[in-house]
Amino acid sequence: QQPVQSPQAVILREGEDAVINCSSSKALYSVHWYRQKHGEAPVFLMILLKGGEQKGHEKISASFNEKKQQSSLYLTASQLSYSGTYFCGTEDSGGYQKVTFGIGTKLQVIP
């Protein structure tokens, strides 16, 4: 079942922060986050596993609330390079990496 992402779109000015949410109606094993720039392939950002810690690198981090089957992606002090569509993908059992992706959140950072 496809996870639900919110918001569907957001416009930020450089330096502003944003949060993108991802929720599922099923118990989750992992949540994956990818970013896709226009006309390009999706690129991996991070994976959060059930029982794992909040992850992050640079100014992008994410959390995973297993009880609520939700994950949030935090972008702080946004840069122009953060523009793109962010997808969360959920996996409801370990193994094959059969990931179901949400429809994406389009993020635009303007000067």
Next chain:
Amino acid sequence: NAGVTQTPKFQVLKTGQSMTLQCAQDMNHNSMYWYRQDPGMGLRLIYYSASEGTTDKGEVPNGYNVSRLNKREFSLRLESAAPSQTSVYFCASSEVRTGGDTQYFGPGTRLTVL
């Protein structure tokens, strides 16, 4: 390393024509995937192959067939193309390991069916 490569990059077909999309990876990954991406729909899994010699249906398999030729290559075939199959097709690969995994995507094939 080239990563995941796909051919062709662009293709235009007429309704009823057939074609095969090719995908290869040089990362020695066991698992490979085919997705289609349509506006407003996100990425939807067509077929996947957990390991060489195995394939399984994903969310939207109708109208497609796949072949896992060897560990490196995973092809997607449209036997009789339909306009509803106009989409961008991505191949991906991954290696399942403890602590989570990453899917690496190819550059995509943009297919138009007239």
